[in-house]
Amino acid sequence: MISTSKLKSVDFYRKIPRDLTEASLSGAGLSIVAALSIMFLFGMELNDYLTVSTTTSIVVDKSRDGEFMRIDFNISFPALSCEFASVDVSDILGTNRLNITKTIRKFSIDPNLKPTGSEFHAGPIPILNNHGDEIEEEYGEDSVRLTGRTFDHYSHQHAILVVNFYAPWCYWSNRLRPSWEKASKIIRERYEPEVDGRILMAKVDCTEEVELCRRKHIQAYPSIRIYRKGSDIRENHGHHDHESYYGDRDTESLVAAMETLVAPVPMESTLSSKDQSNSTADSAKRPAPKSGGCRIEGFVRVKKVPGNLVISAHSGAHSFDPSQINVSHYISHFSFGKKLSARTLSELKRLIPYLGGSHDRLAGQSYMTSHDDTNANVTIEHYVQVVKTEVISSRYSQEHKLLEEYEYTAHSSLVHSLYIPAVKFHYEPAPMQVLVTEVPKSLSHFVTNLCAIIGGVFTVAGILDSILHNTIRLMKKVELGKHI
Template sequence: MVSTSKIKSIDFYRKIPRDLTEASLSGAGLSILAALAMVFLFGMELSDYLSTTTSTSVVVDRSRDGDYLRIDFNLSFPALSCEFASVDVSDVLGTHRFNLTKTVRKYPIDPRLQRIGLEEFHAGSVPTIKSHGDEETGEDIFEHLGEGAAELDKKTFDVYSQQFNVLVVNFYAPWCPWSNKLKPAWEKAAKIIAERYNPEMDGRILLAKVDCTVNMDLCRSHHIQGYPSIRIFRKGNDVRGDEHGQHDHESYYGDRDTESLVAFMVELVPPAVVDGKFQLEDKSSTNGTANAALKRPAPKAGGCRIEGFVRVKKVPGELMISAHSGAHSFDAANMNMTHYVGFFSFGRKTSWRSVHWANDMLPELDTNVDRLTGNIFTSEHENITHDHYLQVVKTEVITLHRKQSERIVEQYDYTAHSNMIQATSVPVVKFHYELSPMQVLVKETSKSFSHFITNLCAIIGGVFTVAGIIDSMLHNAMHVMKKVELGKQY
């Protein structure tokens, strides 16, 4: 059995009997200062332990959202009709998608970029004309028709729109190939309808036409941007005198051969009134087609707000806004692609709480990632294409003091360079984007508890030791001074 004396022999901290020690006034003052220093340094170390630091590094992109990237946008075009506004995307891998509508919404707007009405404009799919016009023959097809569709101008348009229950107008341009293809069938259909529903005696329907190269103001007032545009006006339904030029009528998107046009027009004719009663009419010759599928509301304004999102592959590509149709022509000289960017951003939506936290915790992190927001890009004149070149970099922030679902904040930052060029065809607005294969990783880190304890021991031991050295130096100095006073120091 080991004796107690042997155990005491390994004591590192041997004690001096209290009777052999003495207290001094300088030692007491130095002890108080040492204790205050320990408390102060302890508080600083504790604060540093409880706080976090951030480290920034550049790593290979390891996005959690897979191979696709979401692009959110809100764009306003004061001079582009919702009827033909098309959102297209393409990329370097050969992907091409045209006229996206599933995740894109369109709203008519006035020249001040204010929405007209609350309803979304449903343009439907791009019309595909299966039959267009009559076959050309060696003889003049108008030889036996006499006068076809009535040619209207501003004055006669106002008169006829109030005189006839239904006025169907072909807004055309002589230089347009689609208008020229429609012309024979339209004139023949107008003749057939006029023979069946005498304009002078019946007054229920009239087919007419407007040359938009001559009557530019009339076509502009009805927001005609593509040729030909077939519009249906019903007496009493057209809104007039509105400060935005708002009109309430429909557009025809069906086939453009004589048979299809006549069948459609007959279905539009309202019942005749005889002796105060509606006279039913046999329309069995119209093939029983449902006209609802061939017509859609016409735009109520000449501008359009396009908002929504698209998902694209994470490769260089472009998002393009343009006037597009498979059955209409556009006058490039009159197309104005001035646009206002409400917002244009990449990636998943970041919650307001996460953005607020990022601003508070990481003031050096730039959370204003949408470089185009609030900017308006004005065409100095018509026929101008706008190109925006975007370099996109992802930033990922990993925090420690939040819920597991909110620990990671992802955002995409980009630089934007915009340019305007003279277009040789129909002008467009293009957003070229290129994603960096690298990402910026901002990570919060905290000190370990063992590091905190080590520093705490260093503070206590260091202050105690330094204070002891100073006390010893003071004690020795005072001892020497006393010897000198007594004359004992040689």
């Protein structure tokens, strides 16, 4: 068994008795400085150990989302009606999807981008099996021609006012004209305005009454609007409740629709508009937007090839005046790829700065044009180049070790065109992707650096203390020798 004295002989840190040591002010000062230096360097080393270190590389896109990617957006159009706003997608492979509605929501807004009601539900548009009578047949002018001065007078006089907003140059308006006049004559004979007065069929020429049509948010021709008089006048600041008619446009169908409208209205016209609307539900009618703007939000899934996302006014049975269509818009959100869950964001929030912050570059951008002759027929185009970015972390489980995001650059321009104005997002996914990999820090390296810091500072402080102490002693000896 090894004796205690032999064991003590291997002591590397032999102690000097305290009585043989001498404390000094210079040594105390250096000790304090050394301790503070050790604490500062320890903090710097710890911060470096905890800081994320990454390497970046460019590789062929082999991301897990396959051949499709998702486009999320929230865009407000102060001058494009929800009634005709259409979201279309196409790509270079021949894909062409028109008027996507399943994953899209629309909300009517005013010119200040404030919502004017609940979600706008367009509903299915009936197929127009019959569209107007033969133009060759004779017809008269039996519908009442309304102007900006007479519109309010007639709308307050009749319980139901059905108005055809048309344009003489419009093909569909001319197809509708014979059947509209014939139906007006039949309804006038059955419900004489002087005797009955519950319903009146009228028309407005939007090329002459431009301001009236703009005030009624007419953006396509012909637009058949049904205005009801009732309690809604007081509740909606004097505006009548109104719907759009989307049924067949031949005389028989129009007369049948008018009969359905007038049936629940008593001769005294005292039935409230709420009761009327409950009694006249029909697939050929649907609520018309109360304002001329629309906020469109939702998402679409597209193939990862160059393509276009187009938002414009669209209808298979209406004509549009390109000079009256304004696609000014404000982008609240526009991004590619799936949204990350709150849990994933919470666990990987320290890695988010390495994504670059370009996943929603168009957010908050406004593209507004005034509606005058110089800004008519303006299409706004956005050219978007998309690149996939992946951040791989080694600190989490397989489920949360990967953070994926699409980043993009965007360039926008205004283009004058003879066609109906639209907003076009031309997107082009890159075939390569950016791969950011987290480089883990070595714990042994961290501990080694700590030992080097402590030992180095202690040694340097000891050397400085020795030099300072010997210098002071030497100065004292020199001073003592002078006195002697």
